[in-house]
Amino acid sequence: MYADSGPELGRIVAGMQNAAGDGRPAFSCRLCGTTLAEIVTDGRPGCCLCYGRFTGEIEQAIENAQGRVYHVGKAPGK
Amino acid sequence: MMDRVDRVPEWVTGSGPDAGIVISTRARLARSLAGYPFPRRASEEELAAVAREVRAASSELTARFPELRSLSMGRLDEDQRTYLLDIHIASVEHISGGEGRVVILEPNAVLSIMVNEEDHLRVQSLMSGLVPEEAWDLVDWADDVLAQRLEYGFSDRYGYLTSSVSNVGTGLRISAMMHLAGMAAASRLGGQLRAAYDLGVSIRGLFGEGTRSIGDLFQVSNEVTLGLSEREIVERVRSVAQYLLDQERVARRELLADQRRSLVENATRALHKLRHSRAITAYQAISMMSPLRLAAESGLVEDCPRGALNECLVGMRAGLGEDGRSGMERAEFLRRKLATAHIEGY
Numbered sequence: 386m387y388a389d390s391g392p393e394l395g396r397i398v399a400g401m402q403n404a405a406g407d408g409r410p411a412f413s414c415r416l417c418g419t420t421l422a423e424i425v426t427d428g429r430p431g432c433c434l435c436y437g438r439f440t441g442e443i444e445q446a447i448e449n450a451q452g453r454v455y456h457v458g459k460a461p462g463k
Numbered sequence: 464m465m466d467r468v469d470r471v472p473e474w475v476t477g478s479g480p481d482a483g484i485v486i487s488t489r490a491r492l493a494r495s496l497a498g499y500p501f502p503r504r505a506s507e508e509e510l511a512a513v514a515r516e517v518r519a520a521s522s523e524l525t526a527r528f529p530e531l532r533s534l535s536m537g538r539l540d541e542d543q544r545t546y547l548l549d550i551h552i553a554s555v556e557h558i559s560g561g562e563g564r565v566v567i568l569e570p571n572a573v574l575s576i577m578v579n580e581e582d583h584l585r586v587q588s589l590m591s592g593l594v595p596e597e598a599w600d601l602v603d604w605a606d607d608v609l610a611q612r613l614e615y616g617f618s619d620r621y622g623y624l625t626s627s628v629s630n631v632g633t634g635l636r637i638s639a640m641m642h643l644a645g646m647a648a649a650s651r652l653g654g655q656l657r658a659a660y661d662l663g664v665s666i667r668g669l670f671g672e673g674t675r676s677i678g679d680l681f682q683v684s685n686e687v688t689l690g691l692s693e694r695e696i697v698e699r700v701r702s703v704a705q706y707l708l709d710q711e712r713v714a715r716r717e718l719l720a721d722q723r724r725s726l727v728e729n730a731t732r733a734l735h736k737l738r739h740s741r742a743i744t745a746y747q748a749i750s751m752m753s754p755l756r757l758a759a760e761s762g763l764v765e766d767c768p769r770g771a772l773n774e775c776l777v778g779m780r781a782g783l784g785e786d787g788r789s790g791m792e793r794a795e796f797l798r799r800k801l802a803t804a805h806i807e808g809y
Contacts, residue, residue, distance in 0.1 A: 417500035431504040433497050433616030433624040443628065447621065450629040453690035456622025458633040459603075461610040 414438045472550045472572035475777055477769030479592020483760040484711050486640045487589055490598035492606050493625045493634035494584040495616040501626035502579045510563025510579045517578045520612035521567050528569040537562035549777045553577055582626050595637050595701045632689025635696050639704040644679040644757040645714030663687055664703040678749035719761050730758030731806050737797050742790030748779050767804035775800050
């Protein structure tokens, strides 16, 4: 699963995921269960909360996809 | 609300501005509900809950669109589901889904909402001709109405939060489907396509991402959704589409002046093939329709209205590839639709 991210990064992520000790990944989203490893692998958030939970990784994915990270358009209710 | 789709979509009529070259304009807004996993990670119960919320919120849209109806994929038969694909309202993935996958649609298909496709909502407008401003105004209005009842996922930094980071920000994709047969015939397309990429506008084949052009049909759409305002996105797509439109007009005028005979011959061959094949693939048929459409728009084909040509595009079931309709059924359908078309000297 971590092969695409490089062996070193894979070990670090796996280490963090075992930190909780209850079998559940320590770095996961509380709403959708997406893990840091999944975000590192494909850059795809599982829900809106993931954007806050994995800010660094997702911002990098946004920048890769769009070349920028700041919204300048409309907002709900404005 | 009825579980039926029975009217010819507005874009098929071909009545919009410059619809001889720009078959349709689409505006699409991707929106998510804050409290639910995105559809690919959601349970059937969560998908059903999202569908309920969106249906309830969309009832506010009936003030302007009283015939708005909600169609659940799980309750439509195969023909009805495929029709939604053919009229470019739903995707292959969406029509293959179950009860929680819904399309909310007004009968002319000018306004629709795909619920639980890649995002919880895809609010879409689809209109005949080159009308990016009108298409945007309509989805903007629908979005404001829906936002009064729905809690959208939104961040001040990233904008509207979507299931793919490539749609985050405005969530807006404006696209124009263009028939660029004149430029293709004059081999002028390559340079123009490269120039469009430099403006942040992409040009793809008939069925969007990852597809190549068939029948000289191209989708012109904004590449990024973040860091530009909605108006800026609309203007960029408008300016590239308008430029291509003007170039296509010039190419067609020159073809008509210098190569009238070859235009007629190509269209005659295409019409013969479309009308006399025992069986025909979607790829062959769409390819053959390009010279016929080009000649018809140049006034060289009688009794072959634009609407009939668009109906051919819809009815040949191209969206599902060769699985959509058997080659013999497709040939029979095209024979019927093109029965009265007539080319000088044919």
